Amino acid sequence: LFPRWTSPSRASSPLPYLLALITGCGSSSTDDGAPHGSTSATSSTSTDATTTSTTSGGAGGAGTGAYEDNFVQLDRWSKANGSPVNWSALTAELLDVKRLDSYVYVCTSTRGLVVVNPDPLRIAGQIDPLPYASRCQHLAKSGDLVAISNRSDAKSPTPFVSLLDLTDLAAPVTVSTYVSPSDSPEDVAFLTPDLLAVAMHGGGLALMALDGSGQLAVQKTLGGFTNAWDLALDQGRLYVADDTGGVAIVDVSTPSAPVLLSHVALGGSVKHVTIGDGMLFASAGSSGIHVLSLADPDHPALLSTFDTPGSAVMSEYDNGHLYVADWNEVRIVDVGDGTAPKLLGTETVPSKTFTRVLALAALDDRAFVGEWSALYSYQLFPDKVAPDIALVTPTLLFPQTPAGGESALSLVVANEGPQPLRIESIQGTDELVPLVDSLVVPSGGKDYIEVRFRPATSGAVEADLVLTTDDPDETVVKVYASGNQPGLQVGDQLPSWSWLDLQSGQTITTSGLLGDVVVLSYFATF
Amino acid sequence: VGLSQGNAQGGYDDAGLIQTFIAQTGVTFPMAEDFGQSFSSWARPPAISPFPLDIVIDREGKIVLIAYEYEADVLRAAVEAEL
Numbered sequence: 001l002f003p004r005w006t007s008p009s010r011a012s013s014p015l016p017y018l019l020a021l022i023t024g025c026g027s028s029s030t031d032d033g034a035p036h037g038s039t040s041a042t043s044s045t046s047t048d049a050t051t052t053s054t055t056s057g058g059a060g061g062a063g064t065g066a067y068e069d070n071f072v073q074l075d076r077w078s079k080a081n082g083s084p085v086n087w088s089a090l091t092a093e094l095l096d097v098k099r100l101d102s103y104v105y106v107c108t109s110t111r112g113l114v115v116v117n118p119d120p121l122r123i124a125g126q127i128d129p130l131p132y133a134s135r136c137q138h139l140a141k142s143g144d145l146v147a148i149s150n151r152s153d154a155k156s157p158t159p160f161v162s163l164l165d166l167t168d169l170a171a172p173v174t175v176s177t178y179v180s181p182s183d184s185p186e187d188v189a190f191l192t193p194d195l196l197a198v199a200m201h202g203g204g205l206a207l208m209a210l211d212g213s214g215q216l217a218v219q220k221t222l223g224g225f226t227n228a229w230d231l232a233l234d235q236g237r238l239y240v241a242d243d244t245g246g247v248a249i250v251d252v253s254t255p256s257a258p259v260l261l262s263h264v265a266l267g268g269s270v271k272h273v274t275i276g277d278g279m280l281f282a283s284a285g286s287s288g289i290h291v292l293s294l295a296d297p298d299h300p301a302l303l304s305t306f307d308t309p310g311s312a313v314m315s316e317y318d319n320g321h322l323y324v325a326d327w328n329e330v331r332i333v334d335v336g337d338g339t340a341p342k343l344l345g346t347e348t349v350p351s352k353t354f355t356r357v358l359a360l361a362a363l364d365d366r367a368f369v370g371e372w373s374a375l376y377s378y379q380l381f382p383d384k385v386a387p388d389i390a391l392v393t394p395t396l397l398f399p400q401t402p403a404g405g406e407s408a409l410s411l412v413v414a415n416e417g418p419q420p421l422r423i424e425s426i427q428g429t430d431e432l433v434p435l436v437d438s439l440v441v442p443s444g445g446k447d448y449i450e451v452r453f454r455p456a457t458s459g460a461v462e463a464d465l466v467l468t469t470d471d472p473d474e475t476v477v478k479v480y481a482s483g484n485q486p487g488l489q490v491g492d493q494l495p496s497w498s499w500l501d502l503q504s505g506q507t508i509t510t511s512g513l514l515g516d517v518v519v520l521s522y523f524a525t526f
Numbered sequence: 527v528g529l530s531q532g533n534a535q536g537g538y539d540d541a542g543l544i545q546t547f548i549a550q551t552g553v554t555f556p557m558a559e560d561f562g563q564s565f566s567s568w569a570r571p572p573a574i575s576p577f578p579l580d581i582v583i584d585r586e587g588k589i590v591l592i593a594y595e596y597e598a599d600v601l602r603a604a605v606e607a608e609l
Contacts, residue, residue: 153543154543
């Protein structure tokens with residue numbers, strides 16, 4: 001889990017939250033004076049939330065339930081549907097998904113490499129454990145050979161690249177494994193059936209092949225990279241996602257003698273590249289997706305950049321559409337000629353815990369989505385139109401509020417579909433009280449639902465705010481709400497703590513941070 | 527400041543793994559192993575993911591934002607409001 005830092009290259013937008021601790025219950029108006037929601041608007045208390053809101057009155061015009069969703073779940077594969085293999089739905093963490101030949105190949109964090117029949121989703125084979133762990137970070141395939149990689153992290157500290165022969169899925173054979181504790185192998189790509197390119201982070205690009213004794217070994221390395229993450233091969237050129245260095249172009253027309261040609265500087269941290277229809281798509285986390293033309297393959301030209309609400313982890317292009325794994329949802333974009341990509345749909349993938357989409361594959365309008373705990377298949381119907389609810393504030397986490405007191409938050413709701421969104425009912429509890437009972441959000445718009453937390457006691461509270469909508473695949477949306485949880489809250493003073501900075505060797509103290517604006521970001525290396 | 531919880535504290539990482547992570551990601555800001563002194567101190571609803579967890583602190587040491595999910599715009603706005 002990488003710390004997800006914001007990028008200064010992306011335009012900022014106003015804080016969409018309303019957070020007002022109320023004990024006496026004041027009132028104020030919205031910044032544009034427009035009513036929000038269908039009832040109780042006059043009693044709403046607002047600070048800056050309306051900077052992103054839109055007027056909902058009078059929008060609509062289409063009947064409830066008149067639309068069809070354009071991204072429909074077909075199947076879900078996990079432990080539940082009859083697999084005999086060793087699989088924990090909660091800990092699998094799907095890291096790479098590829099649709100190759102007649103199967104879907106899935107790299108998992110704790111259950112090795114899984115080969116899945118696509119329709120319906122059923123396991124065809126599983127290689128677990130892998131030579132040094134069960135963690136498969138990336139994969140590439142050439143004929144019956146599959147190369148897998150694993151960089152070093154907490155769950156699998158031994159970095160390795162392994163070559164597997166999957167001629168017989170029931171009896172896979174490890175051909176050879178390369179291990180070097182000083183390396184961090186990330187993505188892999190076959191340049192030829194016998195020559196493997198490996199992105200090695202700060203170690204640049206490594207070419208590996210079987211040596212005379214049948215051992216996978218580095219044949220050549222190529223430097224000049226900032227931080228090589230991911231690889232995409234196209235017509236004798238290898239494009240390298242090079243982090244803050246942008247995209248590097250490597251001439252591999254003579255595979256054994258690669259030449260680094262140039263870099264294209266792009267905003268953000270580029271960690272994935274994919275290619276389709278003469279375009280390259282560079283996923284740059286919080287900086288979104290960069291679309292480049294490969295009309296001149298040695299000098300890719302930026303066509304456009306579009307942002308996503310999450311973190312653009314990776315993407316795959318198919319049939320004019322780009323499917324984006326955006327950390328906590330899938331986004332489907334109509335790419336067109338690349339100059340003006342248009343959002344076609346979004347999908348929050350179901351999860352047993354908290355949804356995470358880290359990898360996906362697409363072929364012929366069919367998408368295979370690697371959620372945290374399961375593999376899903378979806379069918380895209382590009383011509384169908386529907387409202388599409390998106391929660392800008394996915395949870396409502398109220399501050400400490402005394403018994404008998406009141407605090408307020410706004411649930412910001414967006415409609416990313418081409419038709420008006422009708423929220424037909426909004427239901428809370430005695431302690432979780434929405435101030436409106438319905439809402440209409442126009443296509444492309446946002447609005448908010450103000451919610452009051454009125455605890456009967458000072459104890460911790462959890463509840464769901466339940467919305468019923470005419471979004472065809474999210475007719476019931478439950479919004480998790482919580483209040484009075486113990487621990488440090490907004491407004492509290494930072495306690496006296498200290499840490500050892502592993503970068504500088506100096507001690508960091510919270511008192512020493514006074515005078516600076518500070519972000520504490522908790523992470524884990526997996 | 528990037529903070530990872532050490533193995534002995536119920537987390538996953540030790541200093542060596544964090545150093546590897548620094549090399550893999552190229553981050554330049556301070557990175558440290560949290561030995562339990564802070565990670566469990568935050569108000570944390572039980573039904574949400576332990577990561578991400580991002581905290582914004584103002585110049586006087588007061589907590590101005592606790593973000594439990596990836597919300598880049600919110601995080602950026604909170605920081606910029608303090609600058």
